[in-house]
Amino acid sequence: MINLQELTKDYGTVVAVNKLNLSVSAGEIYGFIGPNGAGKTTTIRMMGGILAPTSGKIIIGGLDMAQKPAEAKKLIGFIPDRPFLYEKLTGMEFLQFSADLYNVKRDTFLEKAQKLLQQFDLLDWADELVEAYSHGMKQRLIIASALLHDPQILIIDEPMVGLDPSAVRLVKDILKELAAHQTTVFISTHTLSIAEDLCHRIGLIHKGTLSAQGTLDELKHIANLGEAGLEEVFLTIIKENTFI
Amino acid sequence: MNNTFLLLRPRLISAINSMRPRNGKHNWPRFFMYGSLGFVFWTGTFIIFYRVLFYFQSIQDFGNILAMKLISMLIIIFFTLLLFSNIINCLSHLYLSQDLPLLHSLPVSSENIFSSRWIISTFDSSWMIVAFSFPVFLSYGLIYKTGFSFYLTFPVTIVFMCLITSALSSILVLFGAKILPAGRIRTIIIVLGVFMTLLLILVLRLIRPEQLVNPDSFASVVLYLNSMQTPDSPLLPTTWITDIIKASLNGEIKNCLFNIALTGTCAFMLIFISNMIARLIYFDGFSKSQTTSKRLFAPVKYKGYNWESLLSFLPRESKAFAVREIRTFFRDSAQWPQLFLIIALIGIYLYNFSVLPLDNLPIKAVYLQNLFSFLNIGLAAFVLTAIVARFVFPSVSREGEAFWIVQAAPVSLKKFLWIKFFLYYVPLIILVEFLVVVSNLLLRVSPFMMFLSTITLFCLVPAVVGMAVGLGAVYADFKSENPAQAATSFGGLLFMVLCFCLISTVVILEAGPVYSIFMADLRGQGISLLQLTWSVISFVFAFLLCLLAIFYPIYLGEKKLRIR
Structure with a gap:
């Protein structure tokens, strides 16, 4: 449902996203994590059609965002980090x-x-x-x-910011239910417990490039960490910079 | 005191940083444009006052009285403007700025915050009036051939006047915010202020100053001049300020120093009192301003009709934007005073045409009526530009931080801009055509001039609206606390200059052919082939220019929004 090909955003002074490739299938909840300034929000804004990429392609439900933005956006429910x-x-x-x-x-x-x-x-x-x-x-x-x-695809930047615990629970339940009905969910978050709890697969972006991606177990394996939590995995991968 | 100056530092540093080149782009075109406009306005003010005072000097006996009355009126006007501007600025700086919660969380006293904000507010409210009072006083100094002391006295006096008005305003605002939430006070003051201005404009216009040229009314003018010599109340700061200027112009040193001492002590006493009051009640008022005030009008329960059903003939996306634009526009209390001003402007515009003494003119009436009608095309277009600059140009910036909704919506930016265009174009074309048709009917112009006026404005209205929407998108500022100020930004000024050029070019292009056709018609002759060719080329060129002004800025605006 979501396919990013060589996606790049160059702000002139900094390359926020550098040749990012990833794909998310229908019914999947994909967590997008990374440190501050890694390029998460830039990627999300490009996927939502808010920001034009410098190069690369964004395919949403088979539609190229650059060629058919209005049709592609109809498939998306976009939730930004600041309301x-x-x-x-x-x-x-x-x-x-x-x-x-x-x-x-x-x-x-x-x-x-x-x-x-x-x-x-x-x-x-x-x-x-x-x-x-x-x-x-x-x-x-x-x-x-x-x-x-x-929407067939939900793109969410920091979904739980400002929500009380009951609303957090409600949103989590809704997202799981939507995914069960084949809605694709792409979440960017800092809250690792949410990613751990909710996501089928997790991608870790650092300095604009995808450092690692996979299920939680796959990430643990990549980072050579046995029973560690996502936080340990996150810190290790960030430290080592790339596992792809 | 150190904390007060410390709190002023972000403002100073921001001002310095704003002059730095951004993304390799230098600011000199911006400075040049503002500087040129300021210089033109400053020089214009000086020339006008110098000529008026020079003329007054040539009138025996009355000249000096008139010049002194003029200075006393100017002081009252400056004082009132400063008071009003200080009240609005004090409210914003003391209670409504976005950075205030951060400032109040810092380990500084609310008294320090008040003092630093008061200084900023005083500067923001006063610098323009101080700058543009200089040519006025300079012209007085030159006409009265004063000594060097006058040029020392008037800046000190003006500074004291600014301090008095600012301290008075802050006292009023401090008490007001203690009673009502600050946001509500601002609405009430703006609306009241606009009503007072409207009343003043209407009264001045209804006095019919054109009748002063009538010799029959001269007796009343003499009586009026006699009444001018009545002294003002000695308890008012405006009287002391006027007396300083008058004494300084006439070289009365003792009188001048006495009034300076009065004004200065009053200013410092008021500053001291406002600080005392701030210490007691500023934080309470700030705390009250943090709560959302109740809506001025009761909420309407959702019924599924109203604007939605009224505009249901539009395509769905267009209707969505139209309904949203109308609702957000009319619910924003900052827009209301502007609407009142427009209504007054239109009323006065038409009234001016209705009182023209067309039947008593010494010049041939048909010629003059049609000349007025032709000039009225330009005048109506300039009125349109003023309205468009205030309402249409900031319309893209008014989306504010919520612009992401438009970007994420399944609507192209091109469509979004065209929806904005039509949303403003329709009411404005009705308004402008109404203005020009009614004023032409009042002028009793020929059918040809009526046709020409309506057609020209039919082309100019979309051109001006297109430029406003397009350039408003090119120079959009989605982070501004007050998007309405976009009208006075670099982009807003550029828009007005370009509109002035467009309207002037269209009027100039039409002037020659219209004169030939009109005169040929008046003489009962036909027009030559050369004149016909010239006319066709001129009209086609004017039409193409309007088309370019509609489409090109919107294209540029869409391009700029897309690459943001």
Whole structure:
């Protein structure tokens, strides 16, 4: 479902992502981890169509993001790390806006929106302006809007930032359920326990290149660490720089 | 005190850093543009005041009274402007800036934070008025042939005036923020301020100054001049400031020094009082400002109709953007005063045409009416540019940090910009055509001029809107705390200069052919083949220029947004 080929982003002063190759299949939850400034957010923003790559290809559901961006984006639910929204819209109005952009069926919109708002504990706030929402509520609203059009691919940058423990549990459950129904989930995170808990495969990016990837067991094997946790694996791979 | 200056350092360092070249790009075009505009405005102010004062000097008896009345009016205007600007800046700097939570978490007293912010606010509110009061006072000094002491006195006086207004404003704001959340006070003050300005403009316009040229009303002018010599209240700082300038111009040293002492002590006393009050209540007010104020109007429960159903004829994506733009625009209280000003501007625009004494003109009326109508094309286009610069140019920047939603949406940036274009184009074409048709009807122009005006503006409106959307995207600032300020940014000024060039070129291109056609019609003659060819080439060139202004900036804007 996701295929990155020789993906590169050169900001002029720094190469944030350097010839990145990876693919994620349908129903897979792929964790993307790495230290600060490794190129995670740049990669995610390129995959979401927010940033143009310097070179390389992004194939989403068989569609080239550079050739057919609008069609490719229709398949994606994008959740950024910082919940910037239109502060002067209400929660429900924002969902309506998203529904119109992603062409959600008119007759099912209201029911779907109310269900998602209920699920994310926002129904009582549906008619309040977003400016009155807390950080966590904004994050929950963004997740709800990303799920509104039943995307085939979810691209998430730091999904749990600002969420309380119950919302974290809820999001985890939703992601597992979506993956079980063949939705592809691509998560970038610093929270290694989440990656450990949730992801089928994990990719480790460092200085713009993919240092290692595989299941948790494969990564332990690569790093020559027997029963260590992901944190040890992470630190070892970062130290040694590359295992690919 | 050390902490106060320490807190000023980020501002100073940021100002210095902003002058450095970014990504290898030098800032000199920006500085050159701002510098040139400032110089033109500064020189223009000096020339106008010098000529007016020179003319006053030529009027026996009344000349000096008029010059002194003018200075007293100017001081009151400067004082009011400073007071209003300081209130708005104090609110922003003391309560609403994004970095305040960080500052309050630092191990410095809230009094230090207040002092540092007060200094920044005073500078931000005052520098422009100080800069542009200099040519005014310089012209007074030259006309009155004052000594060197005047050039020392007036800067000191202006600085004291800035300090008094800033201290007064901070006291008002400190008490206001103790009662209401700061965000709400700003809305109320802006709306009240705009209402007062509108009232002043309307009153000044309804006085009908054009009647002053009527000799029958001269008697009342003499009475008015007599009333001008009535002294102002001795308890007001504006009176002391005016007296300093007057005494300094007339070489009355003792009087001048006495009033300087009065003004200076008042300024320092007010600063001391504002610091005392800040020590007691600033943090409480700041704390209150951190809570979200209730909505000014009760929320409307979601019903599934309203703007959505009104615009349901649009394609779905376009409707989504249109509804969102309308809602976010009208719910932003910072936009309301601008809308009131536009309504007043349109009212005064049309009123001016309605009071033109077309029936009592010594020059042939048909010629003059049609000349006015032709010039009205340019005038209406300039009014349009002012409106567009304020509302359309910042529209891409208004997306702010939420622009990621547009980037991630399955809508191309090209489509996004064209939706913006049509969203503003439709109401603006209606507004401008209404203005020009009504003013032409009031002028009773020929059918040819009516046709020419409507067609020219039909081409100019999309050109100006296209340039605003396109250049607004090229110079978009998604991180600005106040996107409306984009209108006064480098990009905004460039947009206005380019619009001025476009409108002038179109008007100049049309002027020659229109004159030939009009005169031929007036004389009952046909136009020659040469004139016809010239006219066709001019009109086609003007049309092509408008087309270029619509499409090229939007193309550039899309390109710039894509590679961000």
